[in-house]
Amino acid sequence: MFKSPVSKIISLDNRTFRECLKLKDKKYREREGLFLVEGVNLVSEAASQGQVELVLVSDASDVKAPEGVDSVLIKDSLFKKLSDTQTSQGIIAVVKKNN
Secondary structure (H helix, E strand, O other), X not given: OOOOOOOEEOOOOOHHHHHHXXXXXXXXXXXXXXXXXXXXXXXXXXXXXXXXXXXXXXXXXXXXXXXXXXXXXXXXXXXXXXXXXXXXXXXXXXXXXXX
């Protein structure tokens, strides 16, 4: 579901972006069994546990996605729509919920 066919998301109409944006809604998170985590440490921890579906990295950030996970660059203005923090580290991951 979150395998992005592009290497950079630049449009509000991008399917992957729209699906990620829906994860800000609790009902959608529960239905899909996925949620967003933000920040280098949380993304790295989720990746080490094998829970990451996709990593989104802001094009305005110098942060790199963890090794071995699917990642895509995202235009900074779009990234800010997904981010919940004032001063983001520039990395967000779509993570599977533990049951």
